Amino acid sequence: MAALKYELIKKCKQTGARLGVVHTPHGSFETPVFMPVGTQATVKGMTPDELKEIDAKIILSNTYHLYMRPGNELVREAGGLHSFMHWDRPILTDSGGFQVFSLSDLRNITEEGVTFKSHIDGSKHVFTPELVMKIQNDLGSDIIMSFDECIPYPADHDYAKKSLERTTRWAKRCKEAHKNTEKQALFGIVQGSVYKDLREQSARELVELDFPGYSIGGLSVGEPAEDMYKMLECTVPLLPEDRPRYLMGVGSPDYLIEGAIRGIDMFDCVLPTRIGRNGTVMTSRGRIIARDAKYARDFSPLDPECDCYACRNYTRAYIRHLLKAQEVLGIRLTTWHNLKFLLDLMKKVRQAIMDDRLGDFRNEFFAAYGYKL
């Protein structure tokens, strides 16, 4: 039996967006889904029970970080990542491909793989597709990513092409190295920067390799939103209908809705947790910087339309006070709220697909949030 099954429930008549269910060894989740990021085997500031309370169905963790610390062998000894971190629902692990991008001054890329200098102690490590598979097999996540190169924006066509072709070769090596196919589903990652022909080439090459799901990477790295949407429009139609499509690293409300409209099923992003820790919250009426002085005497909740733990029990004035005083509860509450906000947003997106009105929902949401239509 395969580790992953995608079930298409229905398509929105208004937009073509997909409502589906993904089945994994640790349970199922409805799509489109937002996955909170827990890089170091923890969603910063949240316990697994709290994540369940806000109805998170699947979370993300990271190959590079867990390999560096505490080490994949240790996680395996602990009984795998689920057991180690006390999370029994699905987990997706990223391959370290994003660290190829974000730790660019600490690494060197060759055909064989990527040599990293550890950001922790400077020690040298070589990541190959085979090692990345071994690490993720040790971690035991339900959905694993092939090792890719996430290139910066802007990138010239020539480099983007060479890079995507190497990413395809690495994907092939990943597929050959990955033996635990009944417990862990391996996704290939589409690259190609903002070039239509390259995105199409990448998608075709990966589909040829037949993965149980497909990721779209290398977007939301600084390119204009319009470019990202165009890339989705030319990529998604080339991906098989019976497999989930995962847009990596995307998490602002507009991107989530626009992504769903273009046929994306899965999203992850550090945005809600990071901006929460830095004092910004997303509300039904747009973003607010909760630290700002104008909320010092605002005794209303962060978002009057939200029923999360923070909004049920605390005021903007109190949360602002906690943030200013650098109390951990402050960033816990903003994190909690932001995650609940996005998880609720995706619930509404799924309902709108069910009701064939995602286009209307988009317009209503954009107007309330303050986005341009």
Next chain:
RNA sequence: GGAGGGGUUCCCGAGCGGCCAAAGGGGGCAGACUGUAAAUCUGUUAUCUGACGAUUUCGAUGGUUCGAAUCCAUCCCCCUCCA
């Protein structure tokens, strides 16, 4: 009573004749953050002006000097030690 040290912009604290509206912290204010090297980073913080620039600041008052937070005099506070 004697000997010494000190009072700097919201706070702490550097500066010790011009390059000083005054380093550096802190605090305040504002902004950014999108497969997490992030509870981080950036900007700003005398007044007036869009800007050039102008004006008032370094305990107080007077003075020396082309020019003073910086030198001198007097005064007012604070701290340490001795009696």
